[in-house]
Amino acid sequence: MKSFRWLTTILLLLAILASGCANGSSSGKNGKGEKSYDGVTIKIGYQGSGGLFGKIIEEKWFEEEFDKLGVKVEFAQFQSGPPMTEAMASGRLDTAGLGNMPIIAAQAAGIEFKVISQSLEGKNNVAIIVPKDSSIQSVQDLKGKKVAVAKGSNAFNFLYRGLAGAGLAASDLEIIPLQPDEAQPAFETGKVDAWSTWDPTISLNVLQDKARVLADGEQLGVLSPSFYIARKAFADQYPELVTLYLKVLNKALKWENEHWDEALERYAGERNVPSAVIEAIYTRSKGISIPVSDAIIAEQQKTADFQYEIENIRKKIDVSEVFDNSYIEAALKE
Incomplete structure (x- = not known):
């Protein structure tokens, strides 16, 4: 009987110690009872x-x-x-x-x-842009053209939904996956015919006379x-x-x-651009x-x-x- 009492006492002490540990550092609390962010x-x-x-x-x-x-x-x-x-x-x-x-x-x-x-x-912060003097006048005119877009981006979704609305499939044109820093020189040098992108790229290119908007979210009814x-x-x-x-x-x-x-x-x-460019960017986005x-x-x-x-x-x-x-x-x- 005595050994049983000793065993009970030991188990009780262990339970108390475990309870104390649970309320200590392992709970994410500091000594003042406040949440600790040590190492976060x-x-x-x-x-x-x-x-x-x-x-x-x-x-x-x-x-x-x-x-x-x-x-x-x-x-x-x-x-x-x-x-x-x-x-x-x-x-x-x-x-x-x-x-x-x-x-x-x-x-x-x-x-x-x-x-x-x-x-x-999301109304017009994404758009398809083309060179200012491009003969492309509508989304339908993208058929057979090269279009740059960052794969998986909101501009990627916008492009595909815009094509579907115009009765085109992705296979009707050549979609070239490019990140913005790759797409900008490709667009400027004519290696792509159009670019599906977002602001500030849209406004920077349009207001510097490098591009015009072919279609944006408000025109196509596609929110981004x-x-x-x-x-x-x-x-x-x-x-x-x-x-x-x-x-x-x-x-x-x-x-x-x-x-x-x-x-x-x-x-x-x-960005070393006129303030009007920035105002245009913030009008869109x-x-x-x-x-x-x-x-x-x-x-x-x-x-x-x-x-x-x-x-x-x-x-x-x-x-x-x-x-x-x-x-x-x-x-x-x-």
Whole structure:
């Protein structure tokens, strides 16, 4: 009986010790009972150089807020959306801003992420452009022509939906997959006849008399919204950090709206173009960060269904599964 009592006592002590460990460092709490972010780094992806993100990086607005929590910040620059979702799939990226098509392809490929807010309206921020003196006057005239596009991008979806609306198949023309830095010289030297792309490329080429818009989203009735996304595992573990990420973006957008003349001068100087070019870019693609509406989700489903029909994605998906407005709603409340 005595040995049984000793065994009971030992088991009780072990249970108490285990309970203490559960409430210690392994729970992610520090000695003050606050959540610990020791060793946590948020890896933030962005597209292009300069612009609002250039201002954010220069001012260290992300570092300013995340340093308060002991969270490190890393930035990674990309030319288009598909490489961003690939980086997210391998855990090398936690947040990103990108177009509608890359996130559809990513969802179909089983990459786990959440859409946390809408970043562009999508009416005319994507377009097919042709050289200013080109004989091409309609989408139908693209038959037999060479068209550049970044594969898997929102411009890729826009091109294919535009062709379908004009009664053309992809096989009716030569589609050449090129990233923006490759497509620009190909377009300027006549190696391609048209280019399906997004802003600021559209406005930079049009307002410098290098191109004209053949068709944009408003003309074809094809929306190309953009979104901010977060890696699902990161968002589930650190929802407050995803909310903070959106709060910093909101701070940056507020600065841009309240200091537009300064922003305009800055952005024009970065690209060495007249301010009118920058104003045109922002007319087409003014940045936002808002909850995603049911109407936008429905439009996104149309895009996903179309991409499945043309066998560009291998399985039918329900896009509503990846949308989560809780993060942006929390950011806008605080």
